[in-house]
Amino acid sequence: MFFYICHMNQKIKSRETQNLIINSAFELFYKHGYNKTSIPEIIKGTGLSKGAFYHHFKSKRSIGEKVIDLTVRKRVYERMVAPLKNLDNAPIIPLLYDVFIKRIEGYSDLEKDLGCPANNLINEIGYSESSFREMLRDIIDHWQEIMVNLLEQGKIKGEIRKNVDTSATAIFLISAFEGVRGIRKVYNNDKILDEYLIAVKSYIEQLA
């Protein structure tokens, strides 16, 4: 590692520039969608030029893939997946409450208006762009897998009913969560989220 110390400045600079562009792109994809966002728009906020963009990324699809891989995946993982890994062997039901209920209650107005970045991309370009599709599917797969582990663990600990289909339950919870975040986008108030919260609360309770 020490051999490269004298080269590190440039690599760090490069990485920082890429992050700058990726962050700007993520914000715009989130606010206006992938197709509505142009490369001139992405670089506008960064103070960089189009030459700089195409030095670091070879195409628009390429920046899309980076945004999904680095930002979107990370967000879903940190917020929805990691808390369900349950490394300290906590009770299952409260964990599900945290992720599927408390998480939503803590959203900002902007996050409510704009929905879930992953779900937005899934719906906008999930089918048409195959490289995106695979990456987005991996995100969902991973999320589901961790939930299945958690629910199976809950069965063993006697906290989840034995006759619960864990794969099905996982997809159902994920679907309802992403679905309501989409539907919320066409409302300007919390009515829809409040109703979802009531229903998902009783659904989770009923798993025990």
Added chain:
Amino acid sequence: MFFYICHMNQKIKSRETQNLIINSAFELFYKHGYNKTSIPEIIKGTGLSKGAFYHHFKSKRSIGEKVIDLTVRKRVYERMVAPLKNLDNAPIIPLLYDVFIKRIEGYSDLEKDLGCPANNLINEIGYSESSFREMLRDIIDHWQEIMVNLLEQGKIKGEIRKNVDTSATAIFLISAFEGVRGIRKVYNNDKILDEYLIAVKSYIEQLA
């Protein structure tokens, strides 16, 4: 009415041309999304010219509104809302089965791949385009309203538990349905839909 018979040819022609354009636009919005679809592309399949398009519709937004109002709303209504109106006083649970389970089982591969037209639009432009937002919200509101009526009717008839929150249940079912249709778009197989079906089946049963 008879006074206008001699004028009807032109009005019918106009209406037919508009429908031709609207149908082409719907297909393309459904396949490629609203933002990816251009007016030249819309008219390409119809044999008409751009002048014809702008004679009948004043802008791209305008055709978007027409597509939502006439085609998208109609589809949701015919498939998901009308069957739940229960005009002939049928049992409630089988009705929910029909709409939220059998309906999905009968989808073509294309419908599975492309998701729900209404949900696609909600997620792509639900927040950014306010005229669209209001129309899409009306579709969901109507759907929810009919479901609430159905579930309340079910309570009276003793087919639905008294402690079921009907508004919350309606939004939960709608969210899960739209959510899974979105998530399915990034898969190439029926795994996700099959799992959803298992879960929603037991959820509906548990309402009784």
Added chain:
DNA sequence: TAAAAAACATACTGATATGAATGTTTTTTT
């Protein structure tokens, strides 16, 4: 310290977009 390479900026190309302006044909009215 000179050469090489990486990190940028500037200027351009070709394609395509929305929409308007204008011309032509068909239908309706008077």
Added chain:
DNA sequence: AAAAAAACATTCATATCAGTATGTTTTTTA
């Protein structure tokens, strides 16, 4: 049948896009 209007087609204006080519500056290497 002539005039008016509706239903189209053609052409144009303006803007913006993704991506490229070619510069210039800064950093690294030798």
